[in-house]
Structure formats: C-alpha cells, structure tokens
Amino acid sequence: MEQTVANDRIMVHVTINGESRQALAEPRTLLAYFIRDTLGLTGTHVGCDTTSCGACTVLLDGIPVKSCTILAVQAAGHEIETVEGLEHNGQLHPLQQAFWDNHGLQCGFCTPGMLMTTTALLRSQDDVNDDDVRRAISGNLCRCTGYVNIVKAVLEAKSRMREGG
Amino acid sequence: MNLDATETQPLGKAIKRKEDPRFIRGQGRYLDDIVLPKMLYMAMVRSPYAHARIKSIRVEDAYLVEGVKAVLTGEDLASMNLAWMPTLAGDQQMVLATGKVLLQYQEVAAIVAETRESAEDAASKVQVEYEPLTPVMDPFFALSAEAPVLREDREQKNNHIFHWEVGDHEETDAALAASAIVVKEQIRMPRVHPAPLEPCGCVADYQKSTGKLIWYVTSQAPHAHRTVLSMVSGLPEHMIHVISPDIGGGFGNKVPVYPGYVCAVVMSMQLGRPVKWVETRTENVATTNFARDYHMTAEIGATEDGRVTALKVSTIADHGAFDAAADPSKFPAGLFSIVTGSYRFPVAFAEVDGVYTNKAPGGVAYRCSFRVTEASFLIERVMNTLAYRLNLDPVELRRRNFIGVDDFPYQSPLGWTYDSGDYEKTLNTALDMIDYRGLRSEQQKRREQGELVGIGVSTFTEIVGAGPSHTFDILGIKMFDSCEIRIHPTGKAIARLGARHQGQGHETTFAQLIAQELGLSAADVLIEEGDTDTAPYGLGTYASRSTPTAGGAAALAARRVRNKAQQIAAHLLEVSPEDVQWDGSRFSAKGLSSRNVSMADVALAAYTNLPKGMEPGLEATYYYDPPNLTFPNGAYIAVVSIDRETGQVHVERFVAVDDCGTVINPMVVDGQIHGGLTEGFGIAFMQEIAFDADGNNLAPNFMDYLVPTAVETPRWETGRTVTPSPHHPIGAKGVGESPNVGSPAAFVNAVVDALSPYGVTNLEIPLFPWKIWEVLKQHGLTES
CATH class of the missing domain: 3.30.365.10 (Aldehyde oxidase/xanthine dehydrogenase, molybdopterin binding domain)
Structure with a gap:
C-alpha cells in the first residue's frame, strides 16, 4: 500500500530580501510556492507548469532562477531576492521607475519576473543594448506589451543608473 | 516624456x-494571491481520452489522503440538477462528466482538501474506468453520415450545431457568374488559445450565516457572471457578490463560465468554507475556451480593371464538444459579416455552419470582436490573391476598391453602417513611413541576387463596441x-x-x-x-x-x-x-x-x-446604449525575408498605422498596438492547438504551444491617423484588438509575396519554418 499521508516536513531557513526567515516545507514543495504560500510574498507569480514563462523568476544568490523549478529545500541556507526587495527606503529601484515611466507593463503579471531578470542583467553587465536585453528576457513571457517598452525601460534604467554613479 | x-x-x-x-x-492582488481564513483548495480529475464512455468512477481511495474534505462527481451534481450548465451560446456544457467524456482533459471529478498538494494527491487516487470511443477530430468528417453522434443529450442526431447566413445568395451567385474575373481561395484559421499569462481561477466563499456568496473570480464580465451564476445555482442574485481582482491578462479567455467555477461554488456551499481553484497552464490551454478553428472558402468576382463585383464565403466552424462561443446571442458566427472589409462590394453572401468535435469548447473572441479576426484575415488574404490574378500591385487594387472618405456613413451589403474612416489617408501614411516605392525597387534588386523577399499589405476595417441594444444582447441582457x-x-x-x-x-x-x-x-x-x-x-x-x-x-x-x-x-x-x-x-x-x-x-x-x-x-x-458600433481601421505593411536553408521567416520591418478615432492616451494606445501585433505575429507564425488522430492535444503547455518571446518578436513601427467616430461622445473607437485583427494577413501576404514569383498564392498558418521549408523544397528553392 502506497503511503498517502503527507510527507514529513523539513525546516527551511533562507535569507529573503535581507530578512532571515525559516519555515517548514514538504520536500516536494517548489520554491515558488514556499515564497508565495508559506512566506506570504505574493509578488512572485506562477504562470505555467513547465519553466517556460518566467513569471516566478527570483534571484538566488544573485542569479536569476525560475522558482518553480527548484525545491524549497534546495534554497535552504541561500539568499533570495524577490520583487518586494527592490524598493529601498521608499525609493523605487531605477528599473521599477523606468518600467512605470515607459509603460513597460500592462496586466502586470509578468512584471515581477521581468524586473528580477533584468536586475541581474544590469548588475552583471555594464553595457547593454537592445539585443542583450531581448536575449536576457527570452525566458520571460509577456502576453501584453510586445516587449517594446520593457526593452526601452531596461535601457533607460541602465543609463540612469550610470548617471547616478 | x-x-x-x-x-x-x-x-x-x-x-x-x-x-x-x-x-x-x-x-x-491577483486571484491566487487571495487567501481567506479556513480556505480549502480544489483540484480536478480529468479525462485522458478525447471520447470515451465512463464505466465507473471509484473515489474511496481519494478519501484516504490526509486532508481531503470532499469528492464531487457528475452523478453528485446530477442529483442537484447541476451536471450541465448553460453556455453563453445557448447550448449546455457538462460541469462534471456523466455518461461520456467528449474531450481530452475534460473534468470528471473535483476534490477539495486542506492544501493544494492533498487535493492533487487525492485526484490521482480517483479510479475512472473508461471505454474508449472513436474521437471525431475533423470538422468536415464530423458532418459526414459515418461520423458518430457526439452529443447524445440532443434530440438532433448529428454533429451539426447551427447554420447561419447573411446577404443575398442568388444575387451574389449571379454577380460572380457575370464577373470577368473570379478568384477562389481556401483559408484556414487554425485553433489557437488566448493563453493569458495568469490562468483562470476563483475563490468561492459562501457564508452560511448571511446566505451570501462572495465569489472572487478571474472575470472579464463580473456582472454577467453574477447573473449566470444566479440562474445556474438558484442563489438570489443580490446574495452573490462577484469580485474580479487584478487580472493577469484576459484576451477573451476570461469571458466564459468554466466547470471549475461551478464546482468551487458547490463545494463552498456544501462545506461552508472558502474554496480556491486555480488552473494549471495545461488546464488553461487544453480545456478553457479556444479561439478560431474556422475553415473558410471564399470567392471574389472582379472586373478586368480590378473593381470588385461580389464576395461569397462558406465556412465550417469547429466549436468543439460544446458550443460555448461567447458571442452576442443573435450572432452565432459573431460579427463575421464584417468580411467585406474596407471595400465597396455591391453584393455579398456569407454562411457559417457550426460543428461539434471532440475538442475543447468555444470559441471565444481572442483579442477580437467576435470572429472579426477570421473575417479580416479572409478578405485581406483573398484580395491579395485577386491582385496576383490581375497582375496589379496589392496597394493599387485596394485603392480602386476602398470605401471613399465621402461614402461614410457607408452601408455594407451585409448590413453594417460604417461610422467613419479615411482609408486612403491611413494607407498613404503607412506607405510614406515605409517608403513603399523604394521598398519595391529594393525588393526587385534583392530578388535578382537570389533573395526571397516579400512585402505584405493589410488594410483592414474592424467592427467593435457591441453594442446597440436593438441588436446586441447576451442571454437576453442588452449590451449597454x-x-x-x-x-x-x-x-x-x-x-x-x-x-x-x-x-x-x-x-x-x-x-x-x-x-x-x-x-x-x-x-x-x-x-x-x-x-x-x-x-x-x-x-x-x-x-x-x-x-x-x-x-x-x-x-x-x-x-x-x-x-x-x-x-x-x-x-x-x-x-x-x-x-x-x-x-x-x-x-x-x-x-x-x-x-x-x-x-x-x-x-x-x-x-x-x-x-x-x-x-x-x-x-x-x-x-x-450606443447608437451604432465603431469601425476602427488601419493599414499595415510587413517586409519579410526567408532563409532558404531553414525556411525561417525574418520580419525585417513592420509598419502599423491605426485609426482608432479620438485618442485618450497615446502611450496606452501604442502599448495596445505593440501587444496586439505581437499576438498577431504569434498567430501567423507559431501558435496552434493541434491534435493527433486519437484526440491527443499536441500543445497543452508553453513547451509546445509557442507564444512569442522578446527574441523573435519584430521591432514594431507605429503611426496614426485620427478620424473621430461621429456618434461616440468623445469620438473614440477602441483600439485593443485592431493589431491582432489586422496583422496576421500582412505577415502571410508578405511571405506569399516572397514566394509569388514561383507561383505560390496561398499558405496555411501558422507558418512554421518546416512548413515553409517544404514549400521551398517543392519549388527547388532550398540551397545545397
């Protein structure tokens, strides 16, 4: 007879947006659901079951990962950044500001994933052009904007960040 | 700035x-972000077969899973008279299957449990014994005498749903017979799915103490959903409070009422606790309402000098297992009668026959005002064929047949009164933006060097803003x-x-x-x-x-x-x-x-x-209550080149000039155009929900149902003319769907143009590279 009771839970400790959090998770729980349902940060969205859409993108030790594709227990002991961590001291991140200024979002569902992927891009690359941005977000689907204003926003954020030192 | x-x-x-x-x-605050105290989660048991008789359903093992609260089957619903629900098209649809399943992934049972995981675990424990039946996947076969009758609940013992026609059949036949030139083309718009990034879902929160149902639902039409739910459930309408929270895209997918919604409401009422149901992507793409699946044949008559004389269209419409089209009640084929487009056809006739098959129900208006995309694609494609037949530039053919600026208000032969437009001006703006003359001579040069380069034009007219109450209602409710x-x-x-x-x-x-x-x-x-x-x-x-x-x-x-x-x-x-x-x-x-x-x-x-x-x-x-509909229009030009080795089409340029009347916010209008063009690009090149002969859905997720990413999406160039609507209070016409309606024909016309020197006049979308490569191979155009 197959075991039908819930699996034993494991304590998972993570640092998320600079805050130390710990909670129980089933071994099979995906990081996306751990972040959303257990830690209550619902800015990270789930839009597919196949690691295709990128709405769930978060930064794991600074690297963009689709949080529906790793287990919560694999993230134990690591540092996670989500969209909720972008704003600092009431100041929007330059990417958030640029998305707003350039109509880089419509329904807003893909936006958190887009922001996280491009945050990592702008941290890792000093000089980006249109093609670089498009390649970077090729794992993040948007059904509303046709990507035009997302790309524009990222390029503008980069130049603002450079000007801002 | x-x-x-x-x-x-x-x-x-x-x-x-x-x-x-x-x-x-x-x-x-999207649907899945809503968490209520004591909330339960629902998961569905779904059919692996497209057509099968249900011999038995055993639910006992599901109850062994920790946290399971209830299992609901079609028989349970039948005892409440809820096994079937009405569709917006006046048909009925199974909520949970009884007797037979009619599509792959159809809802067979619903499980409610304390957590998402328990609900899913328990769903896998429900044992359903099926007797597989022959699936009917081809709408033409569905109409034949040999096809099994899919809908045993109907008195009518065949798979025909409706016949709808408009225009003058006899006069159109006579005009075609008398025309010097007649072109005929078969145009198919395959089955696609709107696939908004957020799937559908709901939280049903029935409060026994007050008798009130608070229903959070991904709804594009919350009031209509309240009325429908009241009719289905018998709950008094003032005791239903529908809240449609932030919605992660709709595109028509969130207009209908889905079986999962009804099950969640039933379970919340039975258990007295909130019940959440959120689709997976597969559930979204494979079971909620699809779009298109129109199989059209069109004939255009014309004089030797390229004046159109008549248009005749016949269509077989595959509506899947249940006619759940979200059209205004008097329009089973939506506003397909806009098919005469931007041109002065003296006479026209169109007919559509709806057919049942073993596929998901529909169809919805996917970023389109009820079958307007199908109509626009058809006329813009077949006008292209006529241009080749007459050896006329497609731009010149359009100019000769445009409804003139002085013809408005224009009475179309299929019954519409177009409000306003300046088609010449809009087209000229697009031609100037792209330097059409220069482009044609450059095309000539590149062709001489062996390149496959094409230019495609689409000068479409939409019909939106349904609608005036004398004509438009949904289930009797006027569309004010x-x-x-x-x-x-x-x-x-x-x-x-x-x-x-x-x-x-x-x-x-x-x-x-x-x-x-x-x-x-x-x-x-x-x-x-x-x-x-x-x-x-x-x-x-x-x-x-x-x-x-x-x-x-x-x-x-x-x-x-x-x-x-x-x-x-x-x-x-x-x-x-x-x-x-x-x-x-x-x-x-x-x-x-x-x-x-x-x-x-x-x-x-x-x-x-x-x-x-x-x-x-x-x-x-x-x-x-609007006195008339509005008629946005546009002129789109695509430039493409084709890689001979791979069949890959590269969209080099795309100019879209839209006229949506008065503009409220140009930034938002441009954003709508960018998004709609991208969906039109997806429809032309990538998106298709196809099936194998056994009824298996071949694109039930984003690995197989391809939607455009930033990498392949072309760089859009947009322009505008402004011809206000004379009857709208501020002269605005609506814009969200024009680009999705007008662009697919421009892409296909461009690819056909690239291959026209080799006798190609028609290609079936989506234009996957392998499909183009086969055409290249056939004409000896592949390198090596």
Whole structure:
C-alpha cells in the first residue's frame, strides 16, 4: 500500500530580501510556492507548469532562477531576492521607475519576473543594448506589451543608473 | 516624456498609468494571491481520452489522503440538477462528466482538501474506468453520415450545431457568374488559445450565516457572471457578490463560465468554507475556451480593371464538444459579416455552419470582436490573391476598391453602417513611413541576387463596441455599459464602471476622460471596476467594447455632473444658470471671466451651500446604449525575408498605422498596438492547438504551444491617423484588438509575396519554418 499521508516536513531557513526567515516545507514543495504560500510574498507569480514563462523568476544568490523549478529545500541556507526587495527606503529601484515611466507593463503579471531578470542583467553587465536585453528576457513571457517598452525601460534604467554613479 | 497624473486637461496626453505603482512593487492582488481564513483548495480529475464512455468512477481511495474534505462527481451534481450548465451560446456544457467524456482533459471529478498538494494527491487516487470511443477530430468528417453522434443529450442526431447566413445568395451567385474575373481561395484559421499569462481561477466563499456568496473570480464580465451564476445555482442574485481582482491578462479567455467555477461554488456551499481553484497552464490551454478553428472558402468576382463585383464565403466552424462561443446571442458566427472589409462590394453572401468535435469548447473572441479576426484575415488574404490574378500591385487594387472618405456613413451589403474612416489617408501614411516605392525597387534588386523577399499589405476595417441594444444582447441582457461618478466635498471623485480591465489601463484612461469633462486631473479621479456590489451593471471588457460603451457612459455621466455643477456655480456666482460658461476648467459669469469658480468650489457647495430646493450631493449615473458600433481601421505593411536553408521567416520591418478615432492616451494606445501585433505575429507564425488522430492535444503547455518571446518578436513601427467616430461622445473607437485583427494577413501576404514569383498564392498558418521549408523544397528553392 502506497503511503498517502503527507510527507514529513523539513525546516527551511533562507535569507529573503535581507530578512532571515525559516519555515517548514514538504520536500516536494517548489520554491515558488514556499515564497508565495508559506512566506506570504505574493509578488512572485506562477504562470505555467513547465519553466517556460518566467513569471516566478527570483534571484538566488544573485542569479536569476525560475522558482518553480527548484525545491524549497534546495534554497535552504541561500539568499533570495524577490520583487518586494527592490524598493529601498521608499525609493523605487531605477528599473521599477523606468518600467512605470515607459509603460513597460500592462496586466502586470509578468512584471515581477521581468524586473528580477533584468536586475541581474544590469548588475552583471555594464553595457547593454537592445539585443542583450531581448536575449536576457527570452525566458520571460509577456502576453501584453510586445516587449517594446520593457526593452526601452531596461535601457533607460541602465543609463540612469550610470548617471547616478 | 510621459506625464504625471496630476496634469490638467489630460485627454490625449501620455499620462503614466495610475495602476502601475502596485504592480511594479509586486503588490497587485491577483486571484491566487487571495487567501481567506479556513480556505480549502480544489483540484480536478480529468479525462485522458478525447471520447470515451465512463464505466465507473471509484473515489474511496481519494478519501484516504490526509486532508481531503470532499469528492464531487457528475452523478453528485446530477442529483442537484447541476451536471450541465448553460453556455453563453445557448447550448449546455457538462460541469462534471456523466455518461461520456467528449474531450481530452475534460473534468470528471473535483476534490477539495486542506492544501493544494492533498487535493492533487487525492485526484490521482480517483479510479475512472473508461471505454474508449472513436474521437471525431475533423470538422468536415464530423458532418459526414459515418461520423458518430457526439452529443447524445440532443434530440438532433448529428454533429451539426447551427447554420447561419447573411446577404443575398442568388444575387451574389449571379454577380460572380457575370464577373470577368473570379478568384477562389481556401483559408484556414487554425485553433489557437488566448493563453493569458495568469490562468483562470476563483475563490468561492459562501457564508452560511448571511446566505451570501462572495465569489472572487478571474472575470472579464463580473456582472454577467453574477447573473449566470444566479440562474445556474438558484442563489438570489443580490446574495452573490462577484469580485474580479487584478487580472493577469484576459484576451477573451476570461469571458466564459468554466466547470471549475461551478464546482468551487458547490463545494463552498456544501462545506461552508472558502474554496480556491486555480488552473494549471495545461488546464488553461487544453480545456478553457479556444479561439478560431474556422475553415473558410471564399470567392471574389472582379472586373478586368480590378473593381470588385461580389464576395461569397462558406465556412465550417469547429466549436468543439460544446458550443460555448461567447458571442452576442443573435450572432452565432459573431460579427463575421464584417468580411467585406474596407471595400465597396455591391453584393455579398456569407454562411457559417457550426460543428461539434471532440475538442475543447468555444470559441471565444481572442483579442477580437467576435470572429472579426477570421473575417479580416479572409478578405485581406483573398484580395491579395485577386491582385496576383490581375497582375496589379496589392496597394493599387485596394485603392480602386476602398470605401471613399465621402461614402461614410457607408452601408455594407451585409448590413453594417460604417461610422467613419479615411482609408486612403491611413494607407498613404503607412506607405510614406515605409517608403513603399523604394521598398519595391529594393525588393526587385534583392530578388535578382537570389533573395526571397516579400512585402505584405493589410488594410483592414474592424467592427467593435457591441453594442446597440436593438441588436446586441447576451442571454437576453442588452449590451449597454455604465458609469457612476461621485464628486466628494473636496473636489475629488470616484467613478465606477461596468467594464473590467485586464491590463488595458482603465484606471488611467477613464480617469483622464472624466477629468477632462470635469476640469480635474486624472490624479483626482479614482476608477473602480470589478466589484458587482458597488459598480453599476455592465457587460464587461472584451471585443474592444470598453471605450465605445463604458467610455461613452463615463463621458455622459460626467456631463450630467457638470450640468448640475453649472446650476450650483450660478448660485455661487450670483447669476442665472444661462449666464454661466464653462471653459474646460472653471465656471465663470458670461462677460465677466474674473468671476469664476472651480469644480472643487462647486463640489464643496454641493454639500454645504446649495441653492434653495436643490437636492444635495454631486453625482450621476449613466447607462449608455450606443447608437451604432465603431469601425476602427488601419493599414499595415510587413517586409519579410526567408532563409532558404531553414525556411525561417525574418520580419525585417513592420509598419502599423491605426485609426482608432479620438485618442485618450497615446502611450496606452501604442502599448495596445505593440501587444496586439505581437499576438498577431504569434498567430501567423507559431501558435496552434493541434491534435493527433486519437484526440491527443499536441500543445497543452508553453513547451509546445509557442507564444512569442522578446527574441523573435519584430521591432514594431507605429503611426496614426485620427478620424473621430461621429456618434461616440468623445469620438473614440477602441483600439485593443485592431493589431491582432489586422496583422496576421500582412505577415502571410508578405511571405506569399516572397514566394509569388514561383507561383505560390496561398499558405496555411501558422507558418512554421518546416512548413515553409517544404514549400521551398517543392519549388527547388532550398540551397545545397
């Protein structure tokens, strides 16, 4: 007879947006659901079951990962950044500001994933052009904007960040 | 640079969106973000077969899973008379299967448990024994005598759903017979799915103590959903409170009522606890309403010098297992009768036959005003064929047949009165933007060097804004829309509309529209939609109807407010109301403009210092029944090249010039165009829900159902002409769907043009590289 009771839970400790959090998770729980349902940060969205859409993108030790594709227990002991961590001291991140200024979002569902992927891009690359941005977000689907204003926003954020030192 | 919402006289300005601050912070409140105390989760058991008889369902093992609260089957629902529900098309649809399943992934049982995981675990424990039957996947076979009858619940023992026709059959046949030139083409628009990034879902929260159901649902039409739910469930309508929270895209997918919604409501009522159901992507793409699946044959007659004489169209429409088309009731083929497009056809005839097959039910208007994409694709493709037959440039053929600027209002042979347009001007703007002449000579040169280069044109006319109540209803409810505006004592306002945006930016654009009418800024006007306990009744947001209908209501409600405000202003200015003038921002005494008051001054007086006998307060509601539909139009030009080795098409340029009448916010309009063009690109090149002969869905997820990413999406170039609608209160026509309606034909016409020197006149979408490569191979055009 197959075991039908819930699996034993494991304590998972993570640092998320600079805050130390710990909670129980089933071994099979995906990081996306751990972040959303257990830690209550619902800015990270789930839009597919196949690691295709990128709405769930978060930064794991600074690297963009689709949080529906790793287990919560694999993230134990690591540092996670989500969209909720972008704003600092009431100041929007330059990417958030640029998305707003350039109509880089419509329904807003893909936006958190887009922001996280491009945050990592702008941290890792000093000089980006249109093609670089498009390649970077090729794992993040948007059904509303046709990507035009997302790309524009990222390029503008980069130049603002450079000007801002 | 886009402007802040504090800008005054905001109509026509690129005001930054008021909804964005929450979305960029990850603080939107989408359906799955809603968590209620003691909430349960629901999962569905689904059929692996497209057509099978259910021999038995055993649910005992599911109850062994920890946390399971209830299992619901079709038999359980049948005992409540809820095994079937009505569709918006007047058919009925199974909620949970009884007897037979009619499509792969069909809902067979629902499980409710304490967690998502337990519900899913338990769903896998339900044992269903099936007897597989032959699936009917081809709509033409479905109509044959040999095809098994799929719908045993109907008296009619075949798979034919409806026949619909419009126009003059005899005259059209006679005109075709008398025409010097006749071209005939078969055009197929395959089955696609709107696939908004957020799937569908709901939280049903029935509160036994009050008898009230609070129903959070991803709904593009919350009031209509309330009425339908009341009819289905028997719950009194005032005890149903529908809340449509932030919606992660709709595109028509969130118009119908789905089986999961009904199950969640039933389970919440039985268990007395909130029940959440959220689709997986596979459930979304494989079971919720599809779009298109139109198989069309068209004939155009013309004179030797390229004047069109007649159009005849026959269509087989595959509606899947249940006719769940979300069309206005009198239009089983939607507004397909816009098929004569931008051209002066003296006569025309169109007929559509709806057919059942073993596929998901539908079809919905996927970013389109009810089958307008199909109609537009057809006419723009077949006009292209006619141009080749006449050896005329496709631009010249269009010019010879355009409805002229002086022909408006234009009466089409299929019954519509086009409101306005200047097709020549719109086309010329596009031709100038892309340097059409230069492009054609460059194409000639590149062809001589062996390149496969094509230019495609589409000059389409849409029909949106359903609609006038004499013609348009859904389940009897007239398709008006509404707006209620309240001005607070300090001069700030709240406006509620019967529409429900899903990314279109209503919180900004309707604020701009109302602010313009009242001399306020968009920042002063809060827009609220999607709550049926507070918003006035409306039919929702789809078919580009928000601005033509709810937008009209907003303008006229604001003018009602302004009329009362003028009376109060007269009192404040101590003159008679006739001696008060409004300059767009202030009321002043005629001939004495230094004596003036603002809307805020008037608002305060409405609560503190009224003329004797006047009713206090400053608010108005308007239910707007539009006198006609609106007819946005555009001219699109695509330039493509084809890789001979791979069959890959590269879109080198794409110019889109749209005429949507008065523009409320150019930034938002451009955004709508970019998004719609991208969906049109997906439809032309990538998106298809295909099936194998056994009825297996071959694209039930984003690995196989390909939607455009940033990498392959072309770089759009947009332009605009403005021909206001003469009957809309601010002259606006609606824009969200034009690019998706007009662009697929431009892409295909361009690819056909690239291959036209080799005799190709028709290609079937989507234009996958392998398909193009086969055509290249056939004509000896592949390298190596």
